[in-house]
Amino acid sequence: MPEHLTLLPAPPIVDRAADISLFLDFDGTLVDIAPRHDAVVVAPSLNGLLTRLTQRMDHRIAVVSGRSIGDILSHLGMSDQPLAVAGSHGLELRWMDGCHEAPQRPEAIADALAAFHALAADHPGIVVEDKPYGAALHYRQAPDAGPACDALAAAVAARTGFSLQHGKMVVELRAAGADKGDAVRRFMAEPPMRGTQPIFIGDDLTDEAGFAAAEALGGYGILVGGPRETAARYRLASVADVHAWLGGVAGGEA
Numbered sequence: 680m681p682e683h684l685t686l687l688p689a690p691p692i693v694d695r696a697a698d699i700s701l702f703l704d705f706d707g708t709l710v711d712i713a714p715r716h717d718a719v720v721v722a723p724s725l726n727g728l729l730t731r732l733t734q735r736m737d738h739r740i741a742v743v744s745g746r747s748i749g750d751i752l753s754h755l756g757m758s759d760q761p762l763a764v765a766g767s768h769g770l771e772l773r774w775m776d777g778c779h780e781a782p783q784r785p786e787a788i789a790d791a792l793a794a795f796h797a798l799a800a801d802h803p804g805i806v807v808e809d810k811p812y813g814a815a816l817h818y819r820q821a822p823d824a825g826p827a828c829d830a831l832a833a834a835v836a837a838r839t840g841f842s843l844q845h846g847k848m849v850v851e852l853r854a855a856g857a858d859k860g861d862a863v864r865r866f867m868a869e870p871p872m873r874g875t876q877p878i879f880i881g882d883d884l885t886d887e888a889g890f891a892a893a894e895a896l897g898g899y900g901i902l903v904g905g906p907r908e909t910a911a912r913y914r915l916a917s918v919a920d921v922h923a924w925l926g927g928v929a930g931g932e933a
């Protein structure tokens with residue numbers, strides 16, 4: 680591993696929260712990775728932390744996830760709160776005022792799901808996730824099936840036009856059209872984020888587009904987890920460290 684990969688420093692303390700906007704990934708950043716996509720545990724303190732951040736930062740905060748917006752709001756218990764969210768890797772946007780932009784659900788998802796379920800039937804441990812704008816093949820509990828999942832997803836992508844998205848022990852098919860970087864640029868083009876410095880915190884490959892967009896807009900990315908090749912400028916080792924850093928931005932303990 681190149682030496683510079685091990686040398687990403689911890690992010691600086693934010694002196695003036697009024698100058699920044701925060702973009703937060705969900706899995707592996709706000710919550711620890713779980714054995715299954717439907718088994719994540721949300722820390723009881725997270726809702727309060729995000730609520731304090733939203734108030735302190737005058738709503739310049741967005742969750743940017745590969746999950747759907749509905750899934751994120753439900754996990755956070757914030758469906759009724761004015762939180763900006765980009766879901767489905769940037770394909771759907773919920774603005775702070777509750778306005779929701781989303782594409783049509785592609786018909787080819789049925790084809791993808793049928794192919795994925797056929798593979799899962801032959802490999803105990805593979806989990807198929809039906810998503811609003813795509814489908815995911817999880818092999819966290821069947822790691823030996825990773826190559827078969829990758830090959831099948833690539834074949835279905837080639838015949839359907841879906842984009843391939845690799846992640847942590849998962850390969851996804853998702854509708855083409857936007858990524859997390861596009862979501863950052865959309866939010867940053869409008870008040871209340873316009874003119875501020877974007878900071879994107881994430882752990883997975885899908886977050887690299889968010890890191891690059893933040894950097895291009897005068898901000899930076901913060902990678903969560905172990906060192907790897909990344910467009911992020913800083914690193915935090917764990918979800919607990921993310922909560923502690925965010926607690927500092929919010930003006931107190933996590």
Ligand SMILES: O=P(O)(O)OC[C@H]1O[C@H](O[C@H]2O[C@H](CO)[C@@H](O)[C@H](O)[C@H]2O)[C@H](O)[C@@H](O)[C@@H]1O
Pocket residue numbers: 704705706707711712713714715716717718719743744745746808810815817819846847848849851883885
């Ligand atoms: O952009 P994110 O918020 O990080 O979402 C990325 C994907 O996260 C989920 O899968 C990952 O987390 C699961 C729960 O910890 C884990 O079991 C799985 O191995 C990970 O890949 C989610 O299921 C996907 O839909 C998201 O795209």
